[in-house]
Amino acid sequence: MLFNSIEFAVFAVVVFFLYWFLGRRSGRSQNIILLGTSIFFYGYADLRFLSLILFNVIINYLLGLSIRRCKSESKQQLVLITGLLINIGILCYFKYFNFFYDSIIDLLAVFGSDFAYSSLKILLPLGISFYTFQSIGYLLDIYNEEIEPCDDPLAFATYLTYFPKIVAGPIERAQRFLPQISHARQFDYQLAADGCRQFLWGLFAKVVLANGLENALNPIFDNVADQRASTLLVGAFLYLFYMYCDFSGYTNMALGISKLFGIRLSINFATPLFSTSISDFWRRWHISLSTWAMDYLYTPLTFIFRSYGKAGTMLAISITFFVIGIWHGAAWAYVAFGVLQAIYFIPLVTAGSVNQVNNYDDVLIPSPVHALKMLFMLCIIALAFLLLKTESVSGTLDYISAIVSADLFSRPEKFPGMLMMIFALFMLTEWLQRNREHALDIARIALPYRHIIYIVLLIMVFGLGEFDNSAFVYKQF
Amino acid sequence: MNRDELSEAVKAIIIDTVKHDDFVMSEELTATDVSGWDSLSHMSIITGIEQKFSVKFKLKELNKLKNMSSLLDLILSKMQ
Incomplete structure (x- = not known):
């Protein structure tokens, strides 16, 4: 159901x-x-x-x-x-x-x-x-x-x-x-109303964006050998965006439903696609899993290895991400996913900046440095998520090697332009609302404007949304 | 070392770990009051305290800490 x-x-x-x-x-x-x-x-x-x-x-x-x-x-x-x-x-x-x-x-x-x-x-x-x-x-x-x-x-x-x-x-x-x-x-009427808004935002992310993105990316991944490099590059990002819309959409729906019963569940996402470092990403993506791993794995492990300095931190991070990787599924690709995350941490551990918090909560437009860091993070996370999509280390390596070719700068054959415009608006809303629990936390806006936003979203959900599509991806984990 | 001196030394370790001094040191201070003092940085602070004061903590003792006051009490009890 x-x-x-x-x-x-x-x-x-x-x-x-x-x-x-x-x-x-x-x-x-x-x-x-x-x-x-x-x-x-x-x-x-x-x-x-x-x-x-x-x-x-x-x-x-x-x-x-x-x-x-x-x-x-x-x-x-x-x-x-x-x-x-x-x-x-x-x-x-x-x-x-x-x-x-x-x-x-x-x-x-x-x-x-x-x-x-x-x-x-x-x-x-x-x-x-x-x-x-x-x-x-x-x-x-x-x-x-x-x-x-x-x-x-x-x-x-x-x-x-x-x-x-x-x-x-x-x-x-x-x-x-x-x-x-x-x-x-x-x-609590206010809580229930907020739950409905959160559910609507999650529903929009799932049925309009996630299901639409899935339809756009499947033909690319179904036939990797025949795609241009530029199309494969687009496909890698589409999968990352799909994963975010699917899982954050599910989470917003779960949190929204729960508020209808007066029960608040934990926040699971805090705009992870705006992360500026790998530690920042894991503070924002699947927060209930990462904090669980931090509290019950990383902390005891760093306590055990605390006398080994940075090597101990790296070892604790490696074991923690090995578990996070294999938690996602029983295949070597998931183990590789965890190992890759640990490798991403090496520069931060070496520089002693694992704990550095990137604070851009009060800026409207990110600085060029922040924007470049965000772009870099999107690239390396999209790369890692290929392991989750292909469920194969060799398949991922083949995919990446196919991207690195002369036609990388050609026009991609498959690019869902309309869908990406909606996604861009979705991300813009998430950016502007990033200090709130969810992007549709708009109780402070005057009622007529709120109603317009609800109507636009509902039209998009029932006009563009796909309800007979796949289940939530994280259900399989 | 008296409690005030200990508090200053612990503050220096926290600043060194979280890379800023944008917090007010008090007996009621908790990790949530200090930006950057999270699960990742917590053990760095604890290790810094252990090395500075030549003490050893148990994980269970750390789990029971409620605020700066209980941390200072724990360090002082270990130093005696």
């Missing part, structure tokens, strides 16, 4: 009325409705793995309580390690079994083995990467005494299964989410 489908529109309206009319008397009844509808939502999308997510809820609820009940540090560690092994074990089985299995067989083949095999057909449960990371973070926070374990099974189950974030995040922290559902929520 995609956010941009008729089924979801009906579902959301039903949940909205159940939640605010039947459930308004107590937080508990509101949570029962959210849990029941979330289970329905998940089961509707993937009934086979409903039992898996419910197992995840039960086991992590009990592990959380067990960590706190243990008196000694060593017993707490034992329960924590058990919990981590269960969560990581389940994730590895469903997501990485075939990858490891195939890699071992390939390795044996290098040494002359002709072992005949066939990969097992293990299906990927919906949202497993997202809810597993939430569960791991929850257990680590309890162990580190940053939060108390949730003693309300209903609230905990609602936290892990909450339907706006179950498919593709944000990877929500318990300490941010649970306090919001510990009491009865009162309907």
